[in-house]
Amino acid sequence: MLRRPFFWVIALVxxxxxxxxxxxxxxxxxxxxxxxxxxxxxxxxLNVVLGYAGYVNFGSIVFFGLGGYLCVYLMGAPAxxxxxxxxxxxxxxxxxxxxFGLGILRLRGAYFALATIGVNEGVExxxxxxxxxxxxxxxxxxxxxxxxxxxxxxxxxxVYFLLVAIMGASLYLSYAVKxxxxxxxxxxxxxxEDAAQVLGVPTRRYKxxxxxxxxxxxxLAGGLYFFKSxxxxxxxxFDLTFxxxxxxxxxxxxxxxxxxPALGAYLYEELRGWLLTSDTFSNFQLVIxxxxxxxxxxxxxxxxMGWLYGRWPRLRSLLE
Amino acid sequence: MSLFGIIASIIDGVLVGxxxxxxxxxxxxxxxxxxxxNLTHGSMIVxxxxxxxxxxxxxxxxxYATLLPVLVGGFLVGLALYWIAVHRMIGRAxxxxxxxxxxxxxxxxxxxxxxxxxxxxxxxxxFPGVTWQRYTFPGTHLLAAALTAVIAACLYVFLYRTRLxxxxxxxxxxxxxxxxxxxxxxxxxxLAFALGVxxxxxxxxxxxxxxxxxxxxGDAYQLKSFVVIVLGGLGNPTGALLGGIALGLLEGLxxxxxxxxxTLVIEFALFVTVLIAFPRGVFALRRS
Numbered sequence: 001m002l003r004r005p006f007f008w009v010i011a012l013v014x015x016x017x018x019x020x021x022x023x024x025x026x027x028x029x030x031x032x033x034x035x036x037x038x039x040x041x042x043x044x045x046l047n048v049v050l051g052y053a054g055y056v057n058f059g060s061i062v063f064f065g066l067g068g069y070l071c072v073y074l075m076g077a078p079a080x081x082x083x084x085x086x087x088x089x090x091x092x093x094x095x096x097x098x099x100f101g102l103g104i105l106r107l108r109g110a111y112f113a114l115a116t117i118g119v120n121e122g123v124e125x126x127x128x129x130x131x132x133x134x135x136x137x138x139x140x141x142x143x144x145x146x147x148x149x150x151x152x153x154x155x156x157x158x159v160y161f162l163l164v165a166i167m168g169a170s171l172y173l174s175y176a177v178k179x180x181x182x183x184x185x186x187x188x189x190x191x192x193e194d195a196a197q198v199l200g201v202p203t204r205r206y207k208x209x210x211x212x213x214x215x216x217x218x219x220l221a222g223g224l225y226f227f228k229s230x231x232x233x234x235x236x237x238f239d240l241t242f243x244x245x246x247x248x249x250x251x252x253x254x255x256x257x258x259x260x261p262a263l264g265a266y267l268y269e270e271l272r273g274w275l276l277t278s279d280t281f282s283n284f285q286l287v288i289x290x291x292x293x294x295x296x297x298x299x300x301x302x303x304x305m306g307w308l309y310g311r312w313p314r315l316r317s318l319l320e
Numbered sequence: 321m322s323l324f325g326i327i328a329s330i331i332d333g334v335l336v337g338x339x340x341x342x343x344x345x346x347x348x349x350x351x352x353x354x355x356x357x358n359l360t361h362g363s364m365i366v367x368x369x370x371x372x373x374x375x376x377x378x379x380x381x382x383x384y385a386t387l388l389p390v391l392v393g394g395f396l397v398g399l400a401l402y403w404i405a406v407h408r409m410i411g412r413a414x415x416x417x418x419x420x421x422x423x424x425x426x427x428x429x430x431x432x433x434x435x436x437x438x439x440x441x442x443x444x445x446x447f448p449g450v451t452w453q454r455y456t457f458p459g460t461h462l463l464a465a466a467l468t469a470v471i472a473a474c475l476y477v478f479l480y481r482t483r484l485x486x487x488x489x490x491x492x493x494x495x496x497x498x499x500x501x502x503x504x505x506x507x508x509x510x511l512a513f514a515l516g517v518x519x520x521x522x523x524x525x526x527x528x529x530x531x532x533x534x535x536x537x538g539d540a541y542q543l544k545s546f547v548v549i550v551l552g553g554l555g556n557p558t559g560a561l562l563g564g565i566a567l568g569l570l571e572g573l574x575x576x577x578x579x580x581x582x583t584l585v586i587e588f589a590l591f592v593t594v595l596i597a598f599p600r601g602v603f604a605l606r607r608s
Contacts, residue, residue: 056415058422103596109414110357114546115595121543122588129581240539244426251419283434290426297420298408 054190059120065237067219138233254305337568346519352555362538368524398517
C-alpha cells in the first residue's frame with residue numbers, strides 16, 4: 001500500500017490540513033477548517049455505505065449526534081477524561097450501529113432509506129424526552145473541562161489536530177476498504193445484491209459490518225465537536241441538514257470514489273462559507289444545496305470525479 | 321380517565337387517522353405505480369396547508385370551498401414536478417429518484433422558510449360538533465373524516481371502474497406489458513404522479529383545518545405517511561386508508577396515558593419494527 005501514490009496523496013492532504021493553520025497561529029483559518037474536517041469525515045464514512053454498497057442512509061448524522069451526546073454525558077456527571085469518554089462513546093455507537101444494522105439492513109433500497117429516516121427521528125425524539133441527557137434543553141460542560149488539556153487555547157488546538165487525525169483515518173479507512181476483499185463485496189452488493197449473494201458474498205454480514213465500521217469515526221468526530229463547543233442539544237446533534245449535506249457532498253464529489261467525498265466536502269464548505277457571508281444568499285443555503293443536488297443527479301450522476309475521469313482518464317492511476 | 325373518555329379519544333383518533341390515510345394514499349399510489357418514493361410529499365402537504373391559509377385569509381374563501389382549487393392546483397404542480405424531477409429517473413436506480421425528489425423538497429422548503437419563516441399558522445375553522453356523553457367531537461374532525469371517505473371512494477371508483485384507472489393499475493403491474501398493449505405509459509405515469517401530489521395537497525388542506533401548522537410540519541406528516549403505508553402495504557391505496565385509521569387508533573389509545581412528546585418515539589419504533597417484521601405491510605395479506 002505504501003508504494004501506491006494515492007497513499008501519499010492522503011498523507012499530503014492531512015499534512016496540509018494540520019500545518020496550514022498552525023503556521024502563524026491562524027485561529028480564523030482553523031475554525032473554518034474544523035467544519036471541513038467534520039464534513040470530510042461524515043461524507044467519507046457515509047460513502048462506504050452509500051457509494052460502495054448503494055444503500056442510501058438519510059440519517060447518517062445519528063452516529064455523530066449520539067457520539068457527541070455520549071461523550072459530553074460521560075465527561076459531565078461521571079467526569080471521565082476526554083480520551084476515555086471519546087473511545088467509550090465511539091465503541092458504544094459502533095455496537096449500537098451493529099445491532100441496528102443487523103435489523104434494518106435486511107431491508108433494501110427505498111425501504112432501507114425510509115427506515116434510516118425513522119431511526120434518525122426516533123433517536124432525536126427519544127433524546128428529547130430522555131432526562132439524563134437533559135431533554136430538549138441539552139447538556140453543558142463547565143469551562144474547567146479544558147483544564148487537563150492545558151487551558152481553552154491549547155485545548156482547541158488539540159481538538160483540531162484530533163479532528164484532522166480522524167479525517168485522515170476516515171480517508172485511509174475508505175481507501176483500505178475499497179482495496180480489500182470486503183470492499184469488493186460491498187461494490188458487488190451495490191451492483192446486484194442477489195448476484196453477489198449467489199456468488200458467495202456474505203451480504204448480510206458485510207452490510208452490517210460496513211454500517212458499524214463507518215459509525216465509529218463519525219461518533220468520535222461528534223464527541224470532539226461537541227466537547228469543543230461544551231454544549232449539546234437535540235436540534236444540533238441530530239440536525240437533518242447535516243445528513244442532507246453529507247449526501248449532497250458525496251454526489252457532488254462522486255459517489256463510490258475515495259477522493260470525491262473529500263473534494264466535494266471541501267468545495268461545499270467553501271461554497272457554504274461564501275453563501276453565509278453574502279447578504280443576498282444567506283437565507284437560501286438550502287435552496288442552493290438542493291438545486292446543486294438536483295442538477296448533479298439529473299445531468300452529472302458521476303459527480304466531479306466522474307467528470308474529471310472522463311476528461312483525463314489517466315487520473316485513475318493516481319486517485320482512487 | 322373513564323372508559324368513555326378512552327373510547328372518545330379512540331374515536332377521535334380514528335377520525336384524524338383517516339386524514340393521515342388520505343395523505344398516505346398519494347404517496348403509496350406514486351410508489352406502487354412507478355417505484356418512486358416521492359420525498360416532496362411533505363412539502364406538498366405543507367403546500368396544501370398554505371393554500372388553505374392564503375385562500376381563506378387573502379381571498380376570503382370559506383375553508384371547505386378551497387378543496388377543489390387545492391385539488392386542481394396540486395394536480396398541476398404534480399405534473400410539473402413529474403417532468404422536472406421524476407421523468408428522467410424512471411427505470412434508473414432507486415437511489416436517483418430518492419435524491420432528485422429529496423433535492424426538490426430542499427429547494428421548496430428553503431424558499432418557503434425564506435418567505436414565511438417557521439412561525440406557527442392557524443386557520444380558524446368552525447363547524448358544529450357532535451356531543452356524546454360528556455365528550456364533544458369537533459365538527460372539523462368529523463367533516464375531515466367524511467370528506468376523506470368521499471375522496472377515497474372516488475379514487476377507488478376511478479382506479480377500478482374507469483379505463484384510465486385501469487391503465488394506471490396496468491402500468492403499476494407491468495409497465496412493459498402495458499406499453500405493448502398500447503397504453504401510453506409515460507402519460508399514465510405523469511397522471512399517477514400528479515394524482516398522488518393532488519391527494520397530498522388535499523390532505524394537507526384538511527389537516528390544516530384541524531391543527532395549527534408551520535412550514536416545517538411537512539416532515540412530521542410525511543413520516544406519518546411512511547408509517548401508514550408501511551402498515552398498509554406499499555402501492556395499495558385501500559391498505560393506506562386502513563393503515564391511517566390504525567395509526568389514528570393507536571394515537572387515540574395512547575394519548576390519554578402518556579405525554580404527547582413520547583407518541584413520536586412510539587410511532588417511529590413501530591415504523592421501524594413493522595418495516596422489518598412485515599415489509600409487505602400488515603394489511604397487505606391479500607396481495608400476492
